[in-house]
Amino acid sequence: MANREALRDLQARLANRLQAAKSEALSVSSWLAVEAGAKSYLLPLGHSGEIFPWGAVQPVPYTQKWFLGVANLRGGLSGVVDLAVLLGDSPVRTEQKLAEASLLALNTALEVNVALLVDRLAGLRGVDAFVSSEPPAPDAPSFFGSVYLDASGARWQELNLQLLAQHPTFLSISA
16 A cells, blocks of 8 residues: 555656646656666656556466566556566566566557566656766667766666567567
8 A cells, every 4th residue: 555655656746847847948857767677777758658556467378587467557458578577687576576666558659558567766867867878789679778877877778668669579478
């Protein structure tokens, strides 16, 4: 119950910040910052959808280990993808960690009923939150954008969710 209230508070704060930025003609943040496994990611706000607390996910047999199953999100079935595992990380998923995690649905405009499991929501970020950036590594997947460094030296990998949703690996859930 406390997790749902905390999630509602976060969603309300994000909505208030977006509204304030629009009304004051400030530059609107362009990313939702999340942590998945041991890494930090920047997800375009235009590609992101609604945020849900971790809930009952029904496993689907014979699928990739990063495809956790399906969940009922607002009356519709959505596939649930562990973002960290999809991107090569191997986090330990205990019931406690899952209870603190969130599901981020992709925007309906991307035409895939998928929610990404993320360990922590870190708020909104704009380019002004970072001190430098570098292009993705030459061997990086096509959906990787620039890497941004913040003032504390933390690295944030930009992900293009539209390209991710069209990537052959992402679309091939069968094991």
